[in-house]
Amino acid sequence: MSDNASNTPRFDGRAVINGQRVDARDGQTFECLSPVDGRLLTPVARCGAADIDAAVAAGRAAFEDRRWCGMSPAARKRVMLKFADQLIAHADELALTETLDMGKPVKYARAVDVNSAANCIRWYGEAVDKVYDEIAPTPSTALALITREPVGVVGVIVPWNYPMIMAAWKIAPALAAGNSVVLKPSEKSPLTALRLAELALAAGIPPGVFNVVPGYGQEAGSPLALHMDVDCIAFTGSTRVGKQIHVMAGQSNLKRAWTELGGKSPNIVFADCPDLDRAVEAAVGSIFFNQGESCNAPSRLFVEASIKDAFLEKALALVPRYQPGNPLDKSTVMGAIVDKVQMDTVLRYIESGRSEGAKLLAGGEATEPVKGGFYVQPTIFDGVKNDMTIAREEIFGPVLSVLSFTDAADVVRQANSNIYGLQAAVWTRDINRAHGVARALRAGTVHVNQYDEDDITVPFGGFKQSGVGRDKSLHAFDKYTEVKTTWIRIDSPV
Secondary structure, eight states: OOSOTTSOOOOOOOEEETTEEEOOTTOOEEEEEOTTTOOEEEEEEOOOHHHHHHHHHHHHHHHHTTTTTTSOHHHHHHHHHHHHHHHHHTHHHHHHHHHHHHOOOHHHIIIIIIHHHHHHHHHHHHHTTSOOOEEOOOOTTEEEEEEEEEOSEEEEEOOSSSHHHHHHHHHHHHHHTTOEEEEEOOTTSOHHHHHHHHHHHHHTOOTTTEEEOOOOIIIIIHHHHHOTTOOEEEEESOHHHHHHHHHHHHHTTOOEEEEEOOOOOEEEEOTTOSOHHHHHHHHHHHHHGGGGOOTTOOOEEEEEGGGHHHHHHHHHHHGGGGOOOOTTSTTOSSOOOSOHHHHHHHHHHHHHHHHTTOEEEEOOSEEOSSTTOOEEOOEEEESOOTTSHHHHSOOOSSEEEEEEESSHHHHHHHHHSSSEESEEEEEOSOHHHHHHHHHHSOOSEEEESSSOOOOTTSOBOOEETTEESOBSTGGGGGTSEEEEEEEEEOOOOO
């Protein structure tokens, strides 16, 4: 890995199956291009059903011979901690890889993505030998044990926006619980996932336990979701694909399907907001962070009518801070859109906002701070109505829709009139209103007087069509373990 961030390092795009770097069975590859400037990073194995079969077989063999799940929780913990240490030891390399592969600013890739992924792996490693089983309160003639066992082979499909973090949220509890894992990263950003598999092997995770198979959704993701020897599928991505994952789970072996899907999160600011400047910073910073490519981005901003003009004046003053720049420059705070397809999608949504009557206050155009790259200006629309396309659909880009409201009942109705229910926020000085609105909002997480403060100890997931199940916290073990009852009859000798 070069020390000069302006150079393209050498990458290995081959799959990792049973502890070995391998080409796709049919030898096919696809080009991995950098959104920073369009350069070719490396050819990547274009894996298909045969490669998925090989990876699942490796995972099944590892599970059946108990090379990993047979270790004591304390032993698995030691390996997981070494795995986390490997990420930190290779932090600069991983951050540069993430930036070149999906376009986020390198300073955030280093400070946020690498550190968060390592912390997640470390936390689940530490947790696994501290989770106790149960004894049921049965009559004295029986002893009933309630134990958790790993489900077996876990298929994981992750998106392109936070490749390391999304992978860690799933592989860490799955591995800590003793499962084997087959990870299919997005074809838009597969490189850090492939490197994670190597670092896992270096930490002592046995071959076959953690496999990474890159490829396209229909060619590799579908065979994984349909595989009859995969016991559980964990997916993060669009609601459209998530629905297909659930259908495939039912069509195959009724595998458990856990899906963290889209969002159109409402950010609600009341006139008695305790700190308007802080609310503005959070609203603008959270939608433009990661180029708006976040499922939990607060893309619907509801501001009480009496303070909307003052709020927007402050918000527009912050927009120049978020103009896209070279992601490899450590002063850049907003980088590149992941590829041209996604950039064109974002621009189509912006055009729909214009055509449906929203008022464009800032941005709205593609830009090119680095020649050959894919960049969109930070964009703010005012006068948005809740039935407009930009207020209903997930854009996954730096586009903020501003709506107004007059009272709590009005804004709760507007906020909940959406298919999604991932996150929300309420800004108010009134503790009764904060609790009342938070309870009324149909969302997996509701922030109060902040947005997106976070910790590995709290669950993440959504209501409605934002998905099924929870990532993070001890609740994640529920997805990757089976609960078994062992009933023992006791014939008392006394």
